[in-house]
Amino acid sequence: MKISGLLKERASFSFEVFPPKIEQSLEPLKETLDQLYRFKPDFISCTYGAGGTNKGRSTELCDMIERSGHDVMPHFTCIGNTKQGVHDFIGEYVSMGVENVLALRGDIPHGLDGTNGDFNNASQLISFIRENFPSLCLGAACYPEKHMEAVSLEEDIKYLKLKQDCGAEFLITQLCHDVEAYESFIDQIRKKQIHLPVIVGIMPALSKDGIIRMTVSNGCSIPRELAEIIGKYGDNPEEFKKAGKEYTIKQILRYKTAGVNGLHIYSLNKYKDIVDILQASDLCR
Ligand code: FAD
Numbered sequence: 001m002k003i004s005g006l007l008k009e010r011a012s013f014s015f016e017v018f019p020p021k022i023e024q025s026l027e028p029l030k031e032t033l034d035q036l037y038r039f040k041p042d043f044i045s046c047t048y049g050a051g052g053t054n055k056g057r058s059t060e061l062c063d064m065i066e067r068s069g070h071d072v073m074p075h076f077t078c079i080g081n082t083k084q085g086v087h088d089f090i091g092e093y094v095s096m097g098v099e100n101v102l103a104l105r106g107d108i109p110h111g112l113d114g115t116n117g118d119f120n121n122a123s124q125l126i127s128f129i130r131e132n133f134p135s136l137c138l139g140a141a142c143y144p145e146k147h148m149e150a151v152s153l154e155e156d157i158k159y160l161k162l163k164q165d166c167g168a169e170f171l172i173t174q175l176c177h178d179v180e181a182y183e184s185f186i187d188q189i190r191k192k193q194i195h196l197p198v199i200v201g202i203m204p205a206l207s208k209d210g211i212i213r214m215t216v217s218n219g220c221s222i223p224r225e226l227a228e229i230i231g232k233y234g235d236n237p238e239e240f241k242k243a244g245k246e247y248t249i250k251q252i253l254r255y256k257t258a259g260v261n262g263l264h265i266y267s268l269n270k271y272k273d274i275v276d277i278l279q280a281s282d283l284c285r
Contacts, residue, residue: 001071002137003100004169006042007197012262013039013283014073014199017269018047019057026064028269033065035271039278043071043100045172045264050079050107059092066096073139074098076129077106078119083128086119090133102139102172103129123162130167140168142198144176144185148219153188161194171196172264175203175214177223179254199262200255205244206273208234245277252281 006012015036020029033044046062049055058074065072074093076086090101105115105122119125126138140163143156150156160171176182186198205211208230215222222230229247233240255263263283267274 001042001099002169003043003073003139004137004197007170007199007261011260012042012199012264014041014043014045014262014264015267015274016045016047016201016264017061017267019049019054019061020269022054022057026061029061030064032267032269032271033068033070035275036267037068037070038275039283041070042262043073045073045075045102048075048077048104048106050109055089059089059096062093062098063096066098071100072098073100073102075102075104076125077104078115078117078121078125079106079109080115081117081119081125083118085117086125086128087132090129090136094133094136099135100137100139101129102141103168104141121159123159123166126163126166126168137170138168139170139172139199141174142171142185142189143174144182145174145178145220147174153185157189157192157194160189161192164194164196168196170199170261172199173201174218175201175220175266177215177226177251178221179251179258181221182255183258197261199264200260201264201266202248202252202255203266204248204268204273204277205229206241206268206270207237207244208240210268211244241273245273245280248277249281252277252283 044065046058048058062072062074103122103126122140126140129136129138142160146153146156203214226247229243233243265274
């Protein structure tokens with residue numbers, strides 16, 4: 001199933017998982033996936049480790065998901081990748097039956113001043129994959145509160161338009177707790193002729209340290225409502241999780257009300273809390 005085709009019909013619903021370290025078994029993740037499949041996701045996306053450190057693991061995981069009869073969308077980055085390497089790797093995905101890929105630049109590893117590969121940014125990677133694998137449906141990342149390195153949101157949006165021009169067919173947002181910032185971003189990109197459907201990435205607030213780390217390290221804001229939960233329950237993990245789940249449920253409902261093209265849940269490879277959140281937010285299908 002091509003995600004671009006699905007998004008023409010209706011809003012999508014999906015999960016992100018990440019491959020475990022090479023020395024760890026895939027079994028616990030298999031259990032998580034079995035639980036997540038119960039919600040009939042349209043696809044499961046699988047991240048690509050920084051610098052491609054766990055390339056093999058990503059492929060193994062994607063293969064496992066694909067074989068279970070579910071659509072998988074591998075993420076793929078420019079870091080350390082040559083044209084030949086990308087060709088071989090994406091070719092392997094295509095032969096597995098993969099129809100969608102999320103094409104990214106990747107975070108520049110500490111100590112490097114570039115991607116250390118043949119592509120400098122996501123647009124170049126998108127163009128290359130589009131040319132060599134024309135049947136693949138390509139997604140790209142977007143940042144409602146601006147990418148950390150961009151000097152301004154306006155400039156970031158200029159490069160986002162380039163991703164569309166190079167062949168991206170849909171976008172997935174970085175986590176964004178501020179629904180108003182998301183709505184303003186949508187207004188701005190539509191004014192710049194970016195017409196791609198936008199799927200919103202939802203990061204559940206399950207632990208104080210986790211949500212602060214993920215939010216701050218991506219340069220995103222923490223709205224007052226979330227700050228209050230952190231302030232009130234930060235020293236009590238159980239109470240924090242309870243309030244964080246309620247907050248996440250509200251966020252999902254706010255985004256649904258905002259009329260998003262899809263919801264993509266960053267599962268963090270967990271299922272118990274995710275199941276609670278989804279059941280309460282009426283996302284079960
Ligand atoms: P780009 O679109 O290339 O943008 C990177 C920066 O360069 C931006 O500041 C942009 O404004 C600027 N820029 C873009 N084009 C140009 C140009 N032509 N000239 C000058 N400047 C330019 N990382 C991983 O390592 N693995 C993953 O699996 C992964 N999955 C992700 C999934 C989602 C949904 C999101 C939102 C991010 C994910 N990331 C992942 C993180 C992502 O790789 C980083 O945010 C990275 O720093 C930027 O990637 P990009 O594809 O947005 O890059």
